[in-house]
Amino acid sequence: MTIGPVDATRVPRYAGDATFARLPRLADVPDADALIWGVPFDTGVSYRPGARFGPGHVRQSSRLLRPYNPALDAEPFAVRQVADAGDVGVNPFDIAEAVATIEAAATDLAGTRRRLITIGGDHTIALPLLRVQHRRHGPIAVLHFDAHLDTWDTYFGAAHTHGTPFRRASEEGLVDEEHSVHVGIRGPLYSRLDLDESERLGFTAVHARDFARASIDDIINRVRARLADRPVYVSVDIDVLDPGFAPGTGTPEAGGLSSRELLEVLRGLAGLNVVGADVVEVAPAYDHAEITGIAAAHVVYELLSVLPQEER
Numbered sequence: 001m002t003i004g005p006v007d008a009t010r011v012p013r014y015a016g017d018a019t020f021a022r023l024p025r026l027a028d029v030p031d032a033d034a035l036i037w038g039v040p041f042d043t044g045v046s047y048r049p050g051a052r053f054g055p056g057h058v059r060q061s062s063r064l065l066r067p068y069n070p071a072l073d074a075e076p077f078a079v080r081q082v083a084d085a086g087d088v089g090v091n092p093f094d095i096a097e098a099v100a101t102i103e104a105a106a107t108d109l110a111g112t113r114r115r116l117i118t119i120g121g122d123h124t125i126a127l128p129l130l131r132v133q134h135r136r137h138g139p140i141a142v143l144h145f146d147a148h149l150d151t152w153d154t155y156f157g158a159a160h161t162h163g164t165p166f167r168r169a170s171e172e173g174l175v176d177e178e179h180s181v182h183v184g185i186r187g188p189l190y191s192r193l194d195l196d197e198s199e200r201l202g203f204t205a206v207h208a209r210d211f212a213r214a215s216i217d218d219i220i221n222r223v224r225a226r227l228a229d230r231p232v233y234v235s236v237d238i239d240v241l242d243p244g245f246a247p248g249t250g251t252p253e254a255g256g257l258s259s260r261e262l263l264e265v266l267r268g269l270a271g272l273n274v275v276g277a278d279v280v281e282v283a284p285a286y287d288h289a290e291i292t293g294i295a296a297a298h299v300v301y302e303l304l305s306v307l308p309q310e311e312r
């Protein structure tokens, strides 16, 4: 038996602590197979700040989630123990120190077998999270949902920013270069070389405009063929969604995915070896009516729903 969320038929959803989905805290369970935790860090942003408030906002927006997922016939909180591990305290004034702190905290939390779903924070945090996965699994098939490539080199000379984590990860050998893919890419680039560079670093791309022509099943097939049977890390930048579906983010780009499209592609990952995930770039100051927070909460819920069953 797992300890699940607070029962919403007994305690109204709006009452009490906002852990993710009203799940127990890590300290309140004997052990956990999967953890939701927050990394409130946004010193790596190039435009609108505020993703440091993402974890609290996504938790607040997750109060309405229910235990049964009909789309996958799944009970994500019953088949494994899921707990909320709270937030890590990171230095907002020193990016290198923050990256090291995140790596150490993720290593501790993951232990030898727990799967981590991390709520950001800006996209800088994907680098230390991928280092932890690489130590456990070797090169990782990265499934990266984003409007942006995030394979740029530096900003103002800074190597660790939210536009550069996947270049650093590829340079460090963390990325399985035969099995990684961006989904949702769109918008103006600095140069046509940006796309070539991203391919050289190991990423193919499903562009946002492909969703206008291909079916969701075609897209899922393309993604699954690329990921094959490798350990998969899923990094979801909420700006992969159209600004109409996710206004609360720092670098919005027109012409993105609908929430329905993103959730369907995530459901299409069932059966793959998803070893961990993050959901980043939720900046509540630009959100309205929790639109972005609710989308992010559902993304986390679908990710939990496709995690492989643990052997306990």
Ligand SMILES: N=C(N)NCCCC(=O)O
Pocket: 046, 047, 123, 148, 150, 162, 163, 237, 239, 251, 281
């Ligand atoms: N990772 C996110 N959300 N954005 C990267 C944008 C980098 C730029 O300002 O060109």
Ligand SMILES: [Zn+2]
Pocket: 146, 147, 148, 237, 239, 240, 251, 281
């Ligand atoms: Zn982005």
Ligand SMILES: [Zn+2]
Pocket: 123, 146, 148, 150, 162, 237, 281
């Ligand atoms: Zn990003």
